[in-house]
Amino acid sequence: MKEQGGLGKATIEVEPVGQETRAPSEESLSEIVGRIVEVAQPEKIIMFGSAAAGQMGPNSDVDLLVVKRGADRLELAGRIYRNLHGVGEAVDIIVVSPEDLERYGQSHALVIAPALREGKVIYDATEKAAR
Secondary structure (H helix, E strand, O other): EEEOOOOEEEOOOOOOOOOEEEOOOOOHHHHHHHHHHHHOOOOOOEEOOOOOOOEOOOOEEEEEEEEOOOHHHHHHHHHHHHHHOOOOEEEEEEEEHHHHHHHHHHOOOOOOHHHHHEEEEEHHHHHHHOO
């Protein structure tokens, strides 16, 4: 720390540190998906943002679109967040319907379009049922 001009002001010089990026572990994702499916039985879960790109930094969260038909979104989001408590990752969810995906999938004003374009489907109930 350096003092400047005797006025009691201090300047702190900080060396930039390269930030490592990461993707959430398969174990973490499996736990997150399992907990969401347990309370929501969604049609799909789509991971998007820095987690999907494998570019999570120290302050990143896992962004998820939870696709569920006919749900009370606020109530369902609350149940999901409560069930995710203690999962070990910061998770941000947006509950949408399949109709929302169709209606707003091309709208650049909403997060749905980039989530569909750049995201990764990490759970699909129709694929799970086909197995």
